[in-house]
Amino acid sequence: MSTESGPSTSSIPDTQDDARPGVSRRGGDPTASNPLHRLTPEQIEEIGEAFQKIHDEVRADLGDRDATYIRSIIEFHRRLTALSRIVLMASRYPPAWLLGTTGLSVAKILENMEIGHNVLHGQWDWMNDPQIHSSTWDWDTASTAASWKHSHNYIHHTFTNIVGKDKDVGYEFMRIDPKQPWEPFFLLQPLLNVLVMVAFEWGVAIHDLDLEAIRKGKKDKRQLRDELKGIAGKAVRQIAKDYVLFPALSGKHWKKTLKANFTANIVRNVWANAIIFCGHFPDQAYTFTEEEVADETRGGWYVRQLIGAANIEGSDTFHLMSGNLSYQVEHHLFPDMPSSRYKEIAPKVKAVCEQYGLPYNTGPFLQQWLMVQRSILRLAFPGGQERPKPGAYVAPPEPPRERPTVPGVAGPVPAFP
Amino acid sequence: MVEKAAAPRIPAVRRALLRAARALTTPLLPDDYIALLDPRWSTREATGTVVRARRETDEAVTLVVRPTHGWPGHRPGQYLRIGAEIDGIRHWRAYSITSDPEHPEGLVAVTVKEVEEGKMSPFFTRDCPPGTIVFLGAVEGEFALPQPLPPKALMISAGSGITPIFSMLRELERRDALQDVVHLHGTRTAEGFIFGGMLRDLAERHEGYRLHEQLSAQDGRLKTTHLDDLVPDWRERETFMSGPREMIDAFVEHWEGEGIADRLHTERFQPIIGDGSAEVGSGGTVRFRVTDKEATCESGVSILVGGEEAGATLPYGCRMGICHTCVGRLRVGRVRDLRSGEVHGEEGETIRTCVNAPEGHVEIEL
Ligand code: FES
Numbered sequence: 151m152s153t154e155s156g157p158s159t160s161s162i163p164d165t166q167d168d169a170r171p172g173v174s175r176r177g178g179d180p181t182a183s184n185p186l187h188r189l190t191p192e193q194i195e196e197i198g199e200a201f202q203k204i205h206d207e208v209r210a211d212l213g214d215r216d217a218t219y220i221r222s223i224i225e226f227h228r229r230l231t232a233l234s235r236i237v238l239m240a241s242r243y244p245p246a247w248l249l250g251t252t253g254l255s256v257a258k259i260l261e262n263m264e265i266g267h268n269v270l271h272g273q274w275d276w277m278n279d280p281q282i283h284s285s286t287w288d289w290d291t292a293s294t295a296a297s298w299k300h301s302h303n304y305i306h307h308t309f310t311n312i313v314g315k316d317k318d319v320g321y322e323f324m325r326i327d328p329k330q331p332w333e334p335f336f337l338l339q340p341l342l343n344v345l346v347m348v349a350f351e352w353g354v355a356i357h358d359l360d361l362e363a364i365r366k367g368k369k370d371k372r373q374l375r376d377e378l379k380g381i382a383g384k385a386v387r388q389i390a391k392d393y394v395l396f397p398a399l400s401g402k403h404w405k406k407t408l409k410a411n412f413t414a415n416i417v418r419n420v421w422a423n424a425i426i427f428c429g430h431f432p433d434q435a436y437t438f439t440e441e442e443v444a445d446e447t448r449g450g451w452y453v454r455q456l457i458g459a460a461n462i463e464g465s466d467t468f469h470l471m472s473g474n475l476s477y478q479v480e481h482h483l484f485p486d487m488p489s490s491r492y493k494e495i496a497p498k499v500k501a502v503c504e505q506y507g508l509p510y511n512t513g514p515f516l517q518q519w520l521m522v523q524r525s526i527l528r529l530a531f532p533g534g535q536e537r538p539k540p541g542a543y544v545a546p547p548e549p550p551r552e553r554p555t556v557p558g559v560a561g562p563v564p565a566f567p
Numbered sequence: 568m569v570e571k572a573a574a575p576r577i578p579a580v581r582r583a584l585l586r587a588a589r590a591l592t593t594p595l596l597p598d599d600y601i602a603l604l605d606p607r608w609s610t611r612e613a614t615g616t617v618v619r620a621r622r623e624t625d626e627a628v629t630l631v632v633r634p635t636h637g638w639p640g641h642r643p644g645q646y647l648r649i650g651a652e653i654d655g656i657r658h659w660r661a662y663s664i665t666s667d668p669e670h671p672e673g674l675v676a677v678t679v680k681e682v683e684e685g686k687m688s689p690f691f692t693r694d695c696p697p698g699t700i701v702f703l704g705a706v707e708g709e710f711a712l713p714q715p716l717p718p719k720a721l722m723i724s725a726g727s728g729i730t731p732i733f734s735m736l737r738e739l740e741r742r743d744a745l746q747d748v749v750h751l752h753g754t755r756t757a758e759g760f761i762f763g764g765m766l767r768d769l770a771e772r773h774e775g776y777r778l779h780e781q782l783s784a785q786d787g788r789l790k791t792t793h794l795d796d797l798v799p800d801w802r803e804r805e806t807f808m809s810g811p812r813e814m815i816d817a818f819v820e821h822w823e824g825e826g827i828a829d830r831l832h833t834e835r836f837q838p839i840i841g842d843g844s845a846e847v848g849s850g851g852t853v854r855f856r857v858t859d860k861e862a863t864c865e866s867g868v869s870i871l872v873g874g875e876e877a878g879a880t881l882p883y884g885c886r887m888g889i890c891h892t893c894v895g896r897l898r899v900g901r902v903r904d905l906r907s908g909e910v911h912g913e914e915g916e917t918i919r920t921c922v923n924a925p926e927g928h929v930e931i932e933l
Pocket of ligand 1: 883891893921
């Protein structure tokens with residue numbers, strides 16, 4: 151798994167460790183081998199137990215606080231949506247247009263990321279509330295809940311980053327890992343990339359169909375028909391709502407509302423695409439071959455989830471708007487844990503990393519995103535190499551204690567009392 | 568899938584309007600927005616507001632609920648699943664309905680006996696002040712008075728098993744049909760007899776209602792051997808019985824021994840399944856569409872068990888057909904109900920995987 155020295159990441163802003171002490175520790179050791187191979191089987195089991203313990207502790211602690219959290223987010227989303235739609239009725243006035251469009255974009259992002267993605271993961275199933283449950287939820291996007299649960303919850307979260315099995319590695323039409331063999335088709339990748347950003351929800355919907363199976367004629371005809379029907383059904387409803395009914399309700403100024411809705415959908419798509427691509431495709435994330443994980447244990451699975459994902463650093467609002475997928479590492483370790491808990495357990499995950507010399511992949515948004523874009527551009531062409539991987543996580547040094555300046559008095563003595 | 572409240576009864580016009588408005592709210596429902604104004608305006612689930620809790624004994628409380636939407640009606644003896652949220656989690660339990668089917672104010676009541684280690688009963692008996700919103704499941708149960716009413720009846724109850732029997736007795740009184748009813752009730756102490764006061768009173772007012780209280784703390788439990796003494800003509804009576812499982816089992820055996828098992832109607836809150844009496848059918852194969860798993864079920868093996876054996880993680884709750892946690896949407900094939908032996912299933916129907924076995928090949932969304 152080790153690589154020769156790859157191109158330096160120093161050309162990307164914010165990648166220098168020293169520039170942000172203690173935040174993103176990239177050891178930058180180009181010869182660091184995949185930790186999966188460095189650990190002994192006993193260590194792997196210990197790690198598995200350590201992670202399982204974190205999971206079980208949270209599980210046992212779930213209650214009112216969490217239920218209130220998700221309900222308030224859902225309520226906020228609904229209020230914001232309703233309000234934005236109302237404001238957009240006056241879309242002929244530019245400030246109203248801007249306000250309504252912003253509100254709608256934020257609402258759509260919240261709905262897809264913090265609510266839809268996480269509810270469909272079953273993160274809130276423990277509440278036993280049929281209205282906030284993975285079996286009944288549907289979201290405001292083109293892919294149907296059922297097929298997404300299959301391709302994402304099952305395929306992607308089980309075979310995470312196994313090239314050839316995890317279809318999220320390149321979504322079957324992109325080459326984002328050097329292990330994927332190059333084909334001339336990938337020359338179109340830079341163009342496709344932009345298209346996927348803008349039309350992300352449609353990409354996701356089509357992705358669920360299992361393009362490879364269709365290409366090879368292996369897909370069950372009836373199932374394909376059912377799934378296409380499902381997507382078409384959702385598409386018709388979405389399009390009717392955003393591009394026919396709400397504009398119609400705005401009367402003469404229907405065009406303005408139409409534009410607002412279109413903009414909100416694009417904003418949501420671009421944002422979702424950015425967050426999701428930053429979760430697995432930055433340089434720090436490892437990918438795996440099928441042989442490597444042939445007889446994987448529970449512990450091995452945890453290690454693979456840990457090093458196959460990458461976090462994004464940011465403010466609380468940023469985490470909320472990314473559906474807490476900025477805690478992609480924690481999410482991959484515990485896909486069915488309520489997202490609101492990821493921040494809380496991050497220190498525990500880091501502690502495990504530190505104890506076993508494992509990397510904790512993370513970085514600021516712009517850095518992660520640029521790395522992804524660089525890979526996409528580079529890998530459109532033949533060849534390409536694994537990027538250097540980070541070394542073990544090292545906790546940032548404790549902030550220096552303030553030494554008493556006067557014996558017997560804690561803290562510095564003010565100069566002018 | 569998850570345990571749900573019943574669908575409330577909504578006037579057709581309102582339903583049609585809501586349906587039309589969905590075009591604007593998809594994938595949400597208009598109700599999701601309406602509920603922001605007042606949660607009780609939502610028509611997604613049947614709910615009710617607790618009006619009062621009336622203490623019956625030290626341990627039992629009758630919870631009086633005003634349903635938010637119209638009450639679908641019930642027959643005395645039937646039970647209601649009632650749900651409430653405790654520490655962020657919604658729980659469900661079934662209790663006998665103890666209110667009149669035609670309550671003048673449209674109220675509904677269930678009577679709950681506190682189970683010390685329980686989750687729900689302490690909540691209902693202690694922490695459920697007026698104003699609490701509860702979820703109402705469907706009215707269920709086959710245990711009810713037959714039509715026409717039997718001329719001679721025997722009621723046997725013990726402990727909190729009194730609740731459906733009490734409902735029936737009150738109904739008989741209301742319909743002026745308490746001509747010849749013998750009632751044997753087992754209770755530890757006279758004070759712990761739920762509805763004891765009302766029933767003693769009833770016995771006083773009605774010649775035709777004879778009540779025997781068997782105080783198990785001093786006289787031992789009610790047994791089949793007591794029957795000849797207490798009700799010499801028990802064989803001729805239509806008998807209704809509700810109580811602990813062991814007691815019912817013993818009495819059922821006794822009635823079977825006499826060859827009159829069809830005269831005995833029982834209410835068990837824990838249904839028994841897979842006792843071998845139902846036709847078990849052919850078994851078959853199951854494809855779980857969402858989990859992407861295939862399973863084979865021998866005859867008599869439920870879809871849930873077959874699926875689990877094939878390594879699928881499937882939702883389940885009670886595993887005996889009462890909670891509806893385990894349901895999935897049937898896409899292809901037909902299934903056999905393991906309790907009744909009946910074969911059923913239509914494309915798109917939701918079925919309980921814990922009590923249904925595939926009959927041939929089945930595909931299910933789970
Ligand atoms: S109905 Fe409860 S698990 Fe099936």
